[in-house]
Amino acid sequence: MKKILGILGLVTVTIIWGGGFVASDIALQTLAPFQIMFLRFLIGAFCMGMLARKEIKTITKDEILCGFLLGSALFSGFALQIVGLQYTTASKNAFLTATNVVMVPFIAFLLERKKVELKSVAGAILALTGAGILSLQSGFSIGLGDSLTLGCAIGFAFQIYLTGKYVHRIRPAILNFMQMLSACILSFIGLLFSGRIVFEGVSSSGWLAMLYLGVVSTTVCYFLQTWAQKYVDETKSAIILSLEAVFGTVFSVILLQEEVTSRMILGSVTILLAVMISEVSFKKKDSSSV
Template identity: 30%
Template sequence: MNQRTFLADGLLLLVAFIWGSAFVAQRLGMNHIEPWAFNGIRFLIGSFALIPFLLFQRRRGSVFTRLTWLGGIALGLVMMLASGFQQIGLIYTTAGKAAFITCLYIVLVPILGLLVGNKTGRDTWLGIVIALPGLGFLTLGDDLVLNYGDMLEMIGALFWAAHLLLIARLAPRNNVIALAFVQFLSCSLFSFGVASVTENWAWSQAEAALMPLLYVGIVSTGVGYTLQIIGQKTAPVAHASIILSLETVFAVIVGYLFLNETLSGIAMLGCVLMLAGMVVSQFGLHGIRRFFQQKAG
């Protein structure tokens, strides 16, 4: 492995840590502000964080088209639902469990893809078979009862899967930064709309949750997104996806360090099975073997 690939993998590992630790920041934010208002402010900050990149790209011409606005608004609506269920679920479950359940979208994407005519290969079904028992171990626990927060995270994972399928249609036909900006801004406005109807909140609550909001808005969204683009310019896609899936592991570790969250032995087994299922579903047994052969070389 050459030096550029090594550095790129290091950047992607940093992104995985940022995204995994963001689950902890999101949970800490719930101590001060309600979930829809939190998401409204979070994505508003995230959209502002992309403005410098937009200004840089506009030197080459307009980056916004009619499709960018319409597609970005559609993405924002789906993201509002996905992040809303995720954020509310974090009130009732741990950051680590939320991260693992959310990443179930990796195996849900091909299932939903069947509805739009996409084919699903053998390795994908194998990954699903491995991941689903792991999901049961993680969420049901020793008493075989589904936690309310875990159920909300599962619904959120469905919307994240739909979000990825929509991105796959829109990203190749739009400027990615412009699309992300419209998406974040739309998600923010939609979230504020729900908050105005369902929540009683004030800007003083946002001040109390300022640090978590800044972390998820600037670091997780702005910095994380940018580093991902830089890293994936050099790192092979197999490297990138496997490394980024480690955000779930970092969420468990950071949750333990800062929130004293722990998982039982059977829940940890569930995490291992889910992570294995995600990787197998994404790359197949042959792809995983080739990945480790490249690392060894």
């Protein structure tokens, strides 16, 4: 029963994150990328801190380190994603982010020497093919936004991998708080370097988008993800979380009136097929999967 609830929790996360692509696009109209990052994780750190307030007094060095590593991966993913969104469409940003699913087993191989099966390699090649269909422009060049988004996928792949690695040994409330606090501090550093410290001219829709991103898309979603990954293995979690791209595209088409093209459909189907092949390729009956 808990596994079913975990799966439902992850599906809920993907729906909310799908709307997050649109909210980020709206926020970018009056806010700079690192302003959005800082506010998002500041809200997340505050909310997670309130949830973990009784446990913070007994926090350990190991929990701080694990939370920092997880927060760094989260920060890199979101930073590259939101900067990339300035140079590409919300739908392409969503689907290219989804390639993180096929990266997870290769991260496990590099860090833990876990075996990567032939079908996983096939899934990765197919995912890159789908990314190419979505991203390659005339002259076989890849746009800046597409490249940054593929980089963000690596960050999110590490975040999924590390969450599965830490969730059984670190208290969830502390892990989430340190993850958000670390991402907030790194975002503030990025904000200082960007030179956009002053928040002025922000529209009401921009502030509403920030509330959605900070409270719903960050606090609620990462609480659900951490809880759900206690009952759903990393491989299954990754494949379920890939649905974020589907909902991201749906919301982009409905709310942002993005045009649906045959190239978008073909690239999207190819990536989703790659995700399915990858999930089958390294799924195992025991608990040793990535």
